[in-house]
Amino acid sequence: MTWKQVFTSSVGKKLVMGFTGIFLILFLIIHVSLNACIWANDGGKMFNAGAHFMGANVVPRILEIGLFAGLILHIVQGLMLELSNRSKRGIAYASDYGNRGSKWYSRSMGILGTLILLFLILHMSDFWFPNRAHQNFVLGEEIDLYAKMKTTFSELWVVIVYVLGCFSLGYHLAHGFQSAFKTMGVHNKKYNQMLTSIGYGFSVIITLAFAMMPLSFYLSWLN
């Protein structure tokens, strides 16, 4: 069995989704931790120092390339799998299956993922792109990202879109976290139960932490 055969089989495609998913979850932990520095409420001093470390250091910048590769792989593979899976039924049922045994968000990973993708385009054009353009896409000087957050999140519609984006991410994670581990072969009951609980906890923390960031600026909780 060649590598191509392995990773293009239905199980192999799931493995790609699982591995890239876990990689993106690790990124989320770094992202939320760094962004949480805004709550130091020191006018963005700590946050901008963290952003400078990530943006002007060669190691995170090389990892950033890996992050994009993982992200693109997850998006392209996910969309292709969704389209392929949707085509397998042939003639649709006249009656609905309902929700026996499955949660709505586990059946809606493609839709939730697409919403996250749309949100990501907005999010990156708000922050990542202007910042990297200012750096000429090398290790130059960044813009004041804290000030940029403050102006971006002064508009209500932006805050609403960001909060909705965070909730899409949260539900995507609620299924994706535990599903990724099952895909990688974790079948022991005690580990599965533990990972499912951790997954739910992680999803809630990530959703609330990220959603609170635009709200904190909009509601003027921060200097």
Add this chain to the structure above:
Amino acid sequence: MKFDLNNDKLYRMEHYNMNLTVKVWRQKNSKDKGGFVSYQVKDISSEMSFLEMIDVLNEKLIVEGAEPIAFDHDCREGICGQCSLYINGKPHGPWMANTTCQLHMRAFKDGDTIVVEPWRAGAFPVIKDLMVDRSAFDRIIQAGGYISVNTGNAVDGNSLPINKDHADASFAAAMCIGCGACVAACKNSSAMLFLSAKVSHLALLPQGEPERKSRVLNMVAQMDKEGFGACTNTGACEATCPKEISISNIARLNKEYLFSSLTSDK
């Protein structure tokens, strides 16, 4: 759904008769477009099985000179895996851990309309009416769901020590009757629960060890060739399975596949 004697809709035990409207998918052959036809059935006993209700309807159709409804069935004891039917949006009907032949008419009440469809999946084409071609499952088994050597007669109980947990898990996986309800319930029409049950059944026993790697690789390749979808771990298959095959078998299949593909020589 727990066993609940107070829920008269599901477990009403006293005998009663009912009149029903049955909306059945009729399709002359695999080329025909097909469509729903509504039938009125009268004086159906609550003690009949669902298939007996269709038998009654078919007798009526034959007397009237119409074509009877074609549907799969064999043992009518819930063990052969032949019966199918997507009843009111549920493979094998509303009861949990149950096959259509063991679904009794006490699950319905007088005046109900019941919608009956065949399993829907590109890999399970309709042959006629409610009958689908499930030979894709046979070809998956032929790709590796066996052990190649003759194991002979049963040996003494403890001559081949087998971990009790593995033996139990293997037996639970071997309960799969290959009916295809998992495919019918899955939003992706994936056959992963079926395949994982067959792989787990043999991977957990010493007799299955020599062909462990080639089995899982070949069976997954055949499943993909047959046109089933990929699994997204939603859990609908497990909730629908008449034999309550656990979704943990799918995780075990993933482990077997990853390990086998990384370590196989080919």
